[in-house]
Amino acid sequence: MKYALVDGIKTEAVKGVKGFCSSCGSELIAKCGEQKINHWAHKGNRNCDPWWEPETEWHRSWKKNYIIGCQEVVLTDEKTGEKHIADVRTEHGLVIEFQHSHIRSEERISRERYYKNMVWVVDGTRLKRDYPRFLKGREEFRSTEKKSIYRVDFPDEVFPKNWLKSYVPIIFDFKGLEMTNDDDIRNNLFCLLPVRKGEIMLVAEFSREAFIRTTTNGE
Structure with missing residues (x-):
């Protein structure tokens, strides 16, 4: 995902920031690295x-x-x-x-x-x-x-x-x-x-x- 909700605001992935899924409300992990574009991901293999x-x-x-x-x-x-x-x-x-x-x-x-x-x-x-x-x-x-x-x-x-x-x-x-x-x-x-x-x-x-x-x- 490009966006997660951070303090209720749509926000792009930033390392160390906690976000939540706008669909299911679960916590998302910010994936920020050099190999892939920055994005948010559900924990584990879960995807709502x-x-x-x-x-x-x-x-x-x-x-x-x-x-x-x-x-x-x-x-x-x-x-x-x-x-x-x-x-x-x-x-x-x-x-x-x-x-x-x-x-x-x-x-x-x-x-x-x-x-x-x-x-x-x-x-x-x-x-x-x-x-x-x-x-x-x-x-x-x-x-x-x-x-x-x-x-x-x-x-x-x-x-x-x-x-x-x-x-x-x-x-x-x-x-x-x-x-x-x-x-x-x-x-x-x-x-x-x-x-x-x-x-x-x-x-x-x-x-x-x-x-x-x-x-x-x-x-």
Whole structure:
């Protein structure tokens, strides 16, 4: 976790400081070292949220685009009492989950059904083959009546198959933490929309700045 409650305030991990989990209330240990990014951890192997995963620098770099109050927000199902910690929940109620590691289809579906109003941002640099495959497939994108929205006839040849049946928008980030030239297409994000006609799907292209701005202001 990036944050723990210290005297009731969301605080990043600092060596020697005692914090508490905002979800289960248990004590957290500050893990601060040179090998991994600073983070909070439950004692032992305990973790109150089975969906929680170790974070990468890519993960953290995305979260910091949003105010602290919107990061690591605990959401509770009022009927069942089930709790999960969303990476980001904007002031307008949109949940944004940042995904670097592989995720099982069952868990992806569970998260989408639980959060409902959500989008995924996926690290497209995790596997070396993902960006070259996308770049090759992008040559076959077909324009539509709407600017920057394209038709993809064979999406399974362009994007990882485990994301093709998602119920919510999937936004691929092929830049990661790399430094790129201003005209590099990796500076943009590519959103696979959850609508399809047979095998045909739609992809929207937009800038990171536009995504951050519109998710922040509710557009």
